[in-house]
């Protein structure tokens with residue numbers, strides 16, 4: 352059996368605002384990440400993807416607070432580690448994080464090589480600049496990035512090149528796990544493909560062992576993820592093998608994400624686009640019943656009030672809906688009216 356590198360158990364994280372609000376942005380999230388795998392996390396804006404990523408990294412700084420649950424990284428529950436130990440032993444080495452929009456946060460006054468040196472010197476005591484240069488050049492070459500990028504300033508690089516550079520810098524210490532938060536969102540389709548190829552290459556070459564890839568575009572995950580978790584309003588609403596979740600979604604929200612897009616290869620001819628109505632709930636309010644029920648085309652009266660737990664179809668497939676799989680599939684068929692009670 353493959354080694355589990357990251358295990359998240361019933362994790363709950365809360366923003367406590369200066370207006371005395373409690374925003375439960377990550378609510379009872381659990382999953383395992385095995386060596387060799389890429390887990391894709393999809394969900395629209397505000398679903399809690401970045402907060403989950405920060406929580407896994409132990410970045411609990413006000414207004415974000417840990418509430419409950421555990422995050423095991425290589426067997427250590429990092430929620431129990433003091434931040435200095437977390438920083439010394441885990442961050443950057445066991446797990447690295449590329450925050451959303453990181454490519455726009457590169458220090459504009461430093462050449463890329465100096466940014467690589469900053470990362471390396473923090474973790475490899477006494478390493479010389481020449482060694483940094485040698486390691487960086489070798490890594491950039493292996494990843495098909497031109498070496499001369501190292502001598503440039505961030506402003507001199509295109510968006511795609513900047514993102515590839517950020518990925519190369521973040522993984523220079525060969526962390527076991529990489530969390531990439533929306534690494535392709537600001538890029539054109541060609542650059543997206545190149546970035547995805549680079550990320551896959553990192554696993555193939557053994558520079559990293561596993562990855563979490565966050566995006567708001569569920570279909571994009573087909574190109575990279577082995578498994579997918581769909582998040583909505585802080586909760587996981589569906590998880591399973593990438594192909595199953597994309598081509599045969601169970602949860603009405605995942606189904607909505609897939610029916611509201613145009614598949615470029617197939618064009619729009621003959622395809623009915625069904626947009627998910629409404630907007631996600633405000634997480635500062637206590638939410639009863641299914642969080643998606645207000646927007647769900649297939650909601651029943653009881654969905655508004657009944658708490659919905661994850662249901663397991665098999666070991667790898669689960670969903671959070673009171674309806675049964677067959678019932679949902681029937682409702683998704685063309686021409687069928689949404690169920691009413």
Ligand code: ATP
Pocket residue numbers: 366368374376394395396397398399400401402403414451567634
């Ligand atoms: P996006 O796709 O826009 O990046 P996301 O899925 O990453 O969205 P988060 O940024 O994790 O979502 O936000 C989850 C929830 O937490 C949202 O309701 C958001 O408004 C709230 N939130 C995020 N940051 C803060 C903060 N600093 N203070 C209070 N609430 C916050």
Ligand code: MG
Pocket residue numbers: 400401402451532
């Ligand atoms: Mg985000």
